[in-house]
Amino acid sequence: MDLEGFGHLLLSGAWVTVEIALCSLVLGLIIGIVGALAKLSSSPFLYVPATLYTTIVRGIPELLLVLTIYFGGAQFLMWISSFWGYEGYIEVNAFAAGVTALAIAFGAYSTEVFRMALLEIPKGQWESAQAMGLSPRQTFFRIIVPQIWRLAIPGLGNLFQVLLKDTALVSVIGLNELMRQAAVGSASTKQPFDFYLAAAILYLLLTLIATGISAWLEKLSKPEMRRAKA
Amino acid sequence: MSWNWSVIWEYLPRLLEGAWLTLELVGVSGILGILFAVPLAFIRASNITFLKALVYGYIFFFRGTPLLVQIFLIYYGASQFDWIKDSFLWPVLKEPYWCAIIAFTLNTSAYSAELLRGAIQSVPKGELEVADALGMSPLMKIRTVILPRAFGMVLPAYSNEFLLMLKSSALASTITLLDITGMARTIIARTYTPLEIFFAAGMMYLVIAAVLIGLFRLLELRVNRFKYISREGQ
Numbered sequence: 001m002d003l004e005g006f007g008h009l010l011l012s013g014a015w016v017t018v019e020i021a022l023c024s025l026v027l028g029l030i031i032g033i034v035g036a037l038a039k040l041s042s043s044p045f046l047y048v049p050a051t052l053y054t055t056i057v058r059g060i061p062e063l064l065l066v067l068t069i070y071f072g073g074a075q076f077l078m079w080i081s082s083f084w085g086y087e088g089y090i091e092v093n094a095f096a097a098g099v100t101a102l103a104i105a106f107g108a109y110s111t112e113v114f115r116m117a118l119l120e121i122p123k124g125q126w127e128s129a130q131a132m133g134l135s136p137r138q139t140f141f142r143i144i145v146p147q148i149w150r151l152a153i154p155g156l157g158n159l160f161q162v163l164l165k166d167t168a169l170v171s172v173i174g175l176n177e178l179m180r181q182a183a184v185g186s187a188s189t190k191q192p193f194d195f196y197l198a199a200a201i202l203y204l205l206l207t208l209i210a211t212g213i214s215a216w217l218e219k220l221s222k223p224e225m226r227r228a229k230a
Numbered sequence: 231m232s233w234n235w236s237v238i239w240e241y242l243p244r245l246l247e248g249a250w251l252t253l254e255l256v257g258v259s260g261i262l263g264i265l266f267a268v269p270l271a272f273i274r275a276s277n278i279t280f281l282k283a284l285v286y287g288y289i290f291f292f293r294g295t296p297l298l299v300q301i302f303l304i305y306y307g308a309s310q311f312d313w314i315k316d317s318f319l320w321p322v323l324k325e326p327y328w329c330a331i332i333a334f335t336l337n338t339s340a341y342s343a344e345l346l347r348g349a350i351q352s353v354p355k356g357e358l359e360v361a362d363a364l365g366m367s368p369l370m371k372i373r374t375v376i377l378p379r380a381f382g383m384v385l386p387a388y389s390n391e392f393l394l395m396l397k398s399s400a401l402a403s404t405i406t407l408l409d410i411t412g413m414a415r416t417i418i419a420r421t422y423t424p425l426e427i428f429f430a431a432g433m434m435y436l437v438i439a440a441v442l443i444g445l446f447r448l449l450e451l452r453v454n455r456f457k458y459i460s461r462e463g464q
Contacts, residue, residue, distance in 0.1 A: 056432070056436065059397075059435060059436040059439045059440075060397070060432040060435045060436060061396075061397040061398070061399075061400035061401075061411060061435060062397065062400075063400040063401060063403070063404075063411060064400055064411055064414075064428060064431060064432055064435070067411070067414075067415065067424075067428060068424065068425070068428040068429075068432070071418065071424035071428070072424040072425040072428055074424075075423075075424055075425050076425065165295070165296040165297070166296070167296075168296035168297075168298040168299060169296075169298065169401075171298070172404060179296070179298060179299065179302075182299075182302075183302070186306065190310070191310055192302070192303075192306035192307050192309065192310050193303065193306075193307035193308070193310040193311070194310070196299055196302045196303040196306065196307050197303060197307070199299055200291070200295040200299045200300075200303065203294065203295045203296055203299060204290075204291070204294045204295055207294040207295075208294075
């Protein structure tokens with residue numbers, strides 16, 4: 001495979017891919033926790049929107065979501081700014097739009113993972129924490145969160161794999177990540193097969209690294225599964 | 231910005247045209263994919279080391295890389311080689327429609343082969359022994375015992391995979407096909423009303439997904455009907 005000096009271009013693209021994936025992961029995890037709490041709350045003002053969010057987002061293609069945020073976002077922002085009398089054209093930053101779209105998609109799925117994890121924790125723990133005088137916030141951060149991580153990590157690991165592959169969709173809105181750089185390279189060398197194969201191999205490597213890290217985190221979250229040191 | 235409902239109604243027929251192509255892509259590659267997945271799953275469940283490793287490599291590649299790369303590899307990648315351009319394959323590989331079908335088929339067969347392998351391996355041993363005791367040939371055993379049982383077990387997981395494929399089919403729009411997403415993008419290029427048209431497109435995907443979920447429930451009841459017969463008799 002001869003990449004004719006475009007190898008570094010692919011590597012820089014791979015780095016952008018990693019950046020997109022990590023930013024969307026952080027945002028998506030926050031959405032997921034908030035979403036799960038909203039979905040489990042007894043107030044219909046919280047659980048109805050949360051249920052609508054997960055149902056709709058999980059039912060529409062991620063590509064459509066990326067396009068909607070990028071092109072629709074511009075339309076929406078121009079509408080908002082028109083209230084302040086600004087009538088010019090606004091372009092949405094591709095990186096921000098891509099990360100937002102992927103985080104919204106990841107958040108919908110991680111909401112379900114966190115919800116299942118929260119349901120696994122016995123209600124009695126909330127009650128005994130209350131009996132011991134902990135505030136709901138203290139209970140959540142000190143008693144519940146340390147336990148949901150270990151329940152959620154296997155599911156979240158799978159979701160991160162999907163997220164990593166979905167970052168390729170952001171190339172459609174022109175962000176210079178791995179897929180886009182492969183397209184640039186193949187257009188100027190007329191060797192599309194070599195470039196897309198190289199991109200595929202880089203994606204495989206990234207997936208392998210992600211699998212390794214989530215397996216390591218899973219082990220870390222379960223101290224009782226570690227073998228005792230002799 | 232004022233929300234423009236009329237643009238949705240005006241372009242609804244075109245979006246429905248796109249919906250038809252989406253259904254066609256998902257339907258054709260779904261059927262081809264499952265047909266292709268059956269032999270792969272049997273190899274994965276078998277003891278033939280060499281073939282097993284080969285199939286595992288195939289599954290690893292198609293599950294570990296983005297579908298978009300796979301589509302581009304087939305659609306753009308094939309044109310790099312003159313021997314493909316000169317061969318009988320070219321009339322097929324130059325059509326974005328067939329490239330999308332090939333990519334979706336290969337992709338979904340990798341995912342469903344793994345699901346099917348799990349089901350094949352969990353067909354109760356007793357049933358296989360009974361089939362042997364009745365003197366069934368290996369092929370007959372596969373056709374009348376293993377496959378029907380495996381399909382019944384795999385259906386819930388497969389319906390999930392099928393819905394994921396429905397969503398992935400939006401990628402066909404990146405190689406100029408006018409499925410729901412592709413049609414929506416063409417319309418928006420003309421009207422510049424992204425929010426309205428993407429909203430309509432999203433609703434179409436939701437409706438299709440809801441109908442598919444219902445159909446899979448019915449299919450599940452039908453395939454696993456032996457589980458419910460005793461209950462109906464009461």
